[in-house]
Amino acid sequence: MPENGFFSKVFKVTEQIPFGRVTSYGAIAKFLGASGSARIVGSALNGSNKENVPAHRVVNRNGLLTGKHHFQGTNLMQQLLESEGVKVRENKVVNFEKHFWDPNRELKL
């Protein structure tokens, strides 16, 4: 059964992110009905490292890999994104709008 914890919700949505796509914390927060809790999404992903959640597909609204430091400490996040077809330049996602995936828009329903 689904857990009501905010973290679990974030994990669930993050797991639903399609291949080669990225999204923002605010988008996930909004999808969960907690718009404004973007920071909580980041905190949740902080624990996602232990889960099978592709947290590397979640970046800030600028497409900047703000959480790359929270990974293994190296450029693993960027490597993963590039490995999925998402080009990264200076810790920023290239064509962010193009790779942007909005759960409210595509995952909805």
Added chain:
DNA sequence: GATTTGACTACTA
């Protein structure tokens, strides 16, 4: 139970 913190976002200068 109160205080602090944080992988953010938006507004203003």
Added chain:
DNA sequence: GTAGTAGCCAAAT
């Protein structure tokens, strides 16, 4: 376009 400040909410201490 960049820089700084404020607002926001949930989890951890």
